[in-house]
Amino acid sequence: MAVLALGFSSCEKDNKKEEISTYSVPSTYNFDNVDYSGQTARLGMLAEMSSYLKSANASGVTIDEKRALAMYENSPDANFTGNFDASKQLKSKTISTEQGLMSSLIADLSNLSSVTSNAVEGAAGRIKNNAKTKEYLLNDKGIELAQIIEKGLMGACFYYQATSVYFGTSKIDVDNETVEAGKGTKMQHHWDEAFGYFGVPLDFPLNNAGLFFWGKYTNSRDGALACNSKIMNAFIKGRAAIGAKNIVDRDAAISTIRSEWEKVSAASAVHYLNAALASFSSDKGVVHHSLSEAIAFIYSLKFNVEKSASLSDIDAYLNSLAGSSDITKMDLYKTTKENIEGVKANLSNQFGFTAIADTL
Amino acid sequence: MIKRAVSVISLLLVFLFSCKPKNKKDSTLCSSDYNQTELLTNYAENLIIPGLETFEKSLISLQMVWQGYASNGVSLKELKDSFTETYLELQKIQCFDFGPMESQIFMEKANYFPLNQGALAQSISSANINFSEPERFDIGFPALELLFFGLSNSDIDSFNTDQTRQYIGAILKDLVQRIKTVNADWVSYKTTFINAQGTDAGSSLSLIVNALNKSFEISKRDRIGIPSGVLTLGLKQPELVEAPHSFISNKLLLANLEYSKLFFQGKHGGINGEGLDDVLAYINADKNERGLRNSIEDNYDAIFSKIQLFPGSLKEQVQSANSSVVELYALMSKQVVYLKSDMPSVLCIGITYLDNPSDSD
Numbered sequence: 258m259a260v261l262a263l264g265f266s267s268c269e270k271d272n273k274k275e276e277i278s279t280y281s282v283p284s285t286y287n288f289d290n291v292d293y294s295g296q297t298a299r300l301g302m303l304a305e306m307s308s309y310l311k312s313a314n315a316s317g318v319t320i321d322e323k324r325a326l327a328m329y330e331n332s333p334d335a336n337f338t339g340n341f342d343a344s345k346q347l348k349s350k351t352i353s354t355e356q357g358l359m360s361s362l363i364a365d366l367s368n369l370s371s372v373t374s375n376a377v378e379g380a381a382g383r384i385k386n387n388a389k390t391k392e393y394l395l396n397d398k399g400i401e402l403a404q405i406i407e408k409g410l411m412g413a414c415f416y417y418q419a420t421s422v423y424f425g426t427s428k429i430d431v432d433n434e435t436v437e438a439g440k441g442t443k444m445q446h447h448w449d450e451a452f453g454y455f456g457v458p459l460d461f462p463l464n465n466a467g468l469f470f471w472g473k474y475t476n477s478r479d480g481a482l483a484c485n486s487k488i489m490n491a492f493i494k495g496r497a498a499i500g501a502k503n504i505v506d507r508d509a510a511i512s513t514i515r516s517e518w519e520k521v522s523a524a525s526a527v528h529y530l531n532a533a534l535a536s537f538s539s540d541k542g543v544v545h546h547s548l549s550e551a552i553a554f555i556y557s558l559k560f561n562v563e564k565s566a567s568l569s570d571i572d573a574y575l576n577s578l579a580g581s582s583d584i585t586k587m588d589l590y591k592t593t594k595e596n597i598e599g600v601k602a603n604l605s606n607q608f609g610f611t612a613i614a615d616t617l
Numbered sequence: 618m619i620k621r622a623v624s625v626i627s628l629l630l631v632f633l634f635s636c637k638p639k640n641k642k643d644s645t646l647c648s649s650d651y652n653q654t655e656l657l658t659n660y661a662e663n664l665i666i667p668g669l670e671t672f673e674k675s676l677i678s679l680q681m682v683w684q685g686y687a688s689n690g691v692s693l694k695e696l697k698d699s700f701t702e703t704y705l706e707l708q709k710i711q712c713f714d715f716g717p718m719e720s721q722i723f724m725e726k727a728n729y730f731p732l733n734q735g736a737l738a739q740s741i742s743s744a745n746i747n748f749s750e751p752e753r754f755d756i757g758f759p760a761l762e763l764l765f766f767g768l769s770n771s772d773i774d775s776f777n778t779d780q781t782r783q784y785i786g787a788i789l790k791d792l793v794q795r796i797k798t799v800n801a802d803w804v805s806y807k808t809t810f811i812n813a814q815g816t817d818a819g820s821s822l823s824l825i826v827n828a829l830n831k832s833f834e835i836s837k838r839d840r841i842g843i844p845s846g847v848l849t850l851g852l853k854q855p856e857l858v859e860a861p862h863s864f865i866s867n868k869l870l871l872a873n874l875e876y877s878k879l880f881f882q883g884k885h886g887g888i889n890g891e892g893l894d895d896v897l898a899y900i901n902a903d904k905n906e907r908g909l910r911n912s913i914e915d916n917y918d919a920i921f922s923k924i925q926l927f928p929g930s931l932k933e934q935v936q937s938a939n940s941s942v943v944e945l946y947a948l949m950s951k952q953v954v955y956l957k958s959d960m961p962s963v964l965c966i967g968i969t970y971l972d973n974p975s976d977s978d
Contacts, residue, residue: 295978353843354852421850450978560850568851 280501282494285460286452290441296453299414300469301339302331302347307407310363313370314394314403316383322367329363347414352560355413358584359406366402370394376545378590386542393546399589400579401549408550409584411470412522412557415454420518421562423451424511433502444499448507451514452492461489471521478524481613487517515563523566523608526554528617530601537594548589548597552579555604566607574600646816647965649900653814657821659883659890661807665713667885669803672706673796679703680789687782693765700765701865704758708873711832712880715824716810717802721795725751730839731857732759738772741780746787756788759860767862816965825893826966830957833877837949840870844935845942855935866931871924878917881956893960902963904955909963913955920948 306328313320327334331346348356369381376382376395385392393401422428433444440446456469462485468476479485495510529551536543555574558566566574572582578600579587605614682699685691707727714724726748737755739745748756764776764785776785813821838848839859846853858866879885883892894910902909923945927934935942961968 352849352852354846354849354854417850559852562850564850 280497280503282497284493285463286489286493286496287459288441288445288449288496288500290436290439290445291449291459292440292446293449293453295342295345296415296418296450298339298341298345299347299350300454300456302328302335302337302341302345303407303410303414304469305337305339306347307403310366310403310406313366314383314392316373316392318370320367320370322364325363325367326360329360347410350418351410351414352417355409359410359413362402362406362409362584365396366394366406369396369402384542384545386546387540391542391546393542395545398587399545400552400584400587401546404546404549405553405556405584408553409556412553412560415456415471416518416522416557417560419451419454420515421560423447423454424515425562429507429511433499442499445496448492448496448499452496455488455492455518457489462486471518474525475518475521478521478528478617481610481617482517482520482524484517484521484524488514488521491517512563515561516565519558519561519564519566520608520610522554522557523604524610524617526551526558527601527605527610527614529554530597530604531615531617534594534597534601537597545589548578548592552584552587555600556584566604570607574604644900644902645963645965646896646900651896651899653822654811656883656891656893656896657811657814659885659892660821660825661803661810663885663888663890664880664883666800666803666807668710669713669718669796669800672703672710673793673800675703675706676789676793676796680793683785683789687786697765697863700758700761701863701868704762704860704865704869705872707758708869709876711835711873712828712877714831715828716806717799720802721799723792723795723799726795727757727792728759728859729754729757730759730859731861732763734763734771734773737763741773741784744780744783746784746791748787748791757792760788761785762860762863765863818967818969820966822964823966823969826961826964827968827970829877829880829893830953830961830968831970832873833949833956834953836870836873836877837946837953840866840873840931841942841946841949844931845939845946846935847943847946853935853939855932858931858935861932864930864932867924867927867934870931871921874917874920874924878914881913881917893964896964897960900963902959904959909955909959913952913960916948916952916955920945920952923948 306325309328310320310325312318323334324336328337329346330348331337331341331343348360351359372381372383374380374382376384376393376399378399379397381395381397383392383394394403395401428447429444431443431447433442436442437446441449454471455475456472457475458464458467461468461472462476462479465476475484475488491510491513495507495514498504498506498510529547532547533544533551536547552575555571555578558564558571559568575582575587577596578592579589580591581587601614602611605611610617679699679702682691682696686693686696710718711724711728718724729752731754733754736753737760740753740755763771764773764781768774768776773781775781810821810824813819813824816822842848844854844856844858855861859869860866881892882894883890894914897908897910897913904912907915923941926941927938931942957968960966
């Protein structure tokens with residue numbers, strides 16, 4: 258019996274050796290049967306929704322709550338300019354824990370858009386930067402909700418779907434044999450859908466035109482992190498590895514994407530903390546706008562299944578920055594310069610940015 | 618080379634099979650001589666029909682207690698006790714969700730949770746008692762649970778208003794009507810059920826195995842997975858437990874899973890009738906050193922022990938000691954492998970239900 262078992266395992270080993278084949282990795286995301294139209298549609302929906310919500314930064318513009326919520330759910334009242342299939346929506350793809358929060362923030366923003374006064378502590382309103390070139394709509398606690406909604410959905414929907422859902426075992430450990438015309442195998446298709454949420458053209462970073470959301474912020478952080486090619490190369494390598502049925506290389510690419518994408522979010526938070534610090538005593542409009550951005554990028558860190566900052570780390574950052582980890586209870590009028598400097602130092606340290614923190 | 622390896626492997630397999638003692642039976646149901654009559658008769662006559670009848674009695678009793686409460690003869694405590702008892706009975710019939718019960722979409726009407734409180738408030742004020750509307754999350758036991766136990770934190774002022782009373786009465790009336798139809802249908806369905814032998818998708822064995830799994834997976838996902846945050850990157854949602862206001866979620870969960878084990882065993886009133894466990898024993902289903910049957914039973918017991926260690930409500934457990942809830946989830950995941958993968962494969966049964974239909978990608 259023991260001899261039989263030994264014989265058995267040794268011929269299995271021989272087989273495995275033979276299966277590992279070499280494969281070529283193209284320089285762009287140029288593969289057969291790539292379709293991520295559903296992801297492109299959702300990027301388009303968030304672009305339109307954000308632009309509609311931000312239109313209320315200008316005094317006198319009010320947001321129709323019904324329409325704004327319909328945009329989140331892609332229901333008929335949305336009146337999108339783009340032609341989005343009714344089966345695609347942002348809300349159903351947002352992690353379930355945050356759907357209610359996002360809907361209520363959209364409703365809150367719509368309600369406060371009708372105020373006509375200036376933003377002051379305790380009262381919602383609008384605030385301009387010193388140059389009077391920008392205007393922001395803030396809630397009574399000094400938060401620019403449009404930023405929280407836009408960047409928050411980049412995290413709780415796009416980043417979550419890519420790093421945690423499509424790269425999760427139930428979506429990625431699936432059939433890799435049967436090719437559906439135009440979509441590839443199930444595994445290839447799910448990989449492509451994750452890529453779709455990154456928001457870049459097939460020949461990024463050679464081509465920097467047409468960047469959406471994460472693609473845009475990745476490109477903005479590229480000078481400090483060299484993240485463009487790190488993330489793009491991993492997407493290309495992983496897709497090629499799937500074609501060659503090399504699961505080890507695929508999984509290595511998943512880890513790289515999860516970790517490099519996380520760094521983009523953390524570094525973007527530090528970038529906006531720097532902006533808030535630079536204007537802290539001189540330009541309140543910039544401070545509130547930048548802190549709202551930073552909070553949303555820190556909040557987004559939650560939605561990666563292989564994250565390096567734990568949920569309690571993230572809550573602690575939010576708490577130090579805005580007095581609460583609960584977005585509905587945050588108050589930016591109480592935030593001190595020391596609070597911001599502390600979060601900047603700790604966050605940079607956690608992600609290994611300390612040396613470059615001031616350049617972000 | 619690959620071809621050669623395959624033929625070597627098959628040679629080895631032949632060897633392995635020939636090593637088996639001669640008196641051992643076949644290792645899958647479809648190649649065995651197992652007769653299903655006793656099994657299906659036991660499930661129909663001793664588990665399902667009496668179980669559904671007990672539930673009907675309990676539900677009618679709750680309806681009467683409610684009517685007594687509404688006319689001021691019965692105390693709130695008696696109403697709550699009767700509700701709790703019936704909710705516990707409801708857990709036991711979740712494994713019967715096929716045939717007549719499925720035709721009545723009974724579980725959807727009785728226990729879709731989490732409750733949508735906003736929709737409930739609206740349905741009460743607009744007297745929306747059209748319970749045939751699909752996907753309503755403002756009806757059934759979750760709605761009654763809020764109304765009887767948890768009004769202080771809700772938008773609904775009181776359940777002593779006429780509108781609320783009418784809504785409660787309508788929920789109970791609808792459920793009583795449906796369960797009566799289920800029981801009436803079982804009278805003729807029983808023969809169909811016992812005669813539908815074999816292992817095809819429509820066979821009764823397939824219905825039992827699928828219903829047991831579906832019930833178990835609802836507990837795993839909705840009762841434990843969602844509140845504990847296992848399914849949402851560790852982001853907990855303690856308010857989404859079943860029965861968050863009455864603090865009986867642990868009891869309900871335990872009742873549900875204890876019955877799941879009895880159903881697996883074909884046990885009723887202390888008598889160990891012919892059950893799925895006996896089929897697995899008959900065909901000598903392998904798993905670990907203990908065999909598949911014992912592995913399943915041992916793991917049920919491990920699950921019960923874990924739940925019994927939760928001192929307070931499940932909601933509190935998630936809030937303050939969630940790691941133990943996550944451990945429970947892991948044990949339940951292990952059980953799903955046994956029940957949904959190992960067992961169907963040796964019973965030659967296909968899993969035919971979709972546990973979580975996903976929307977468009």
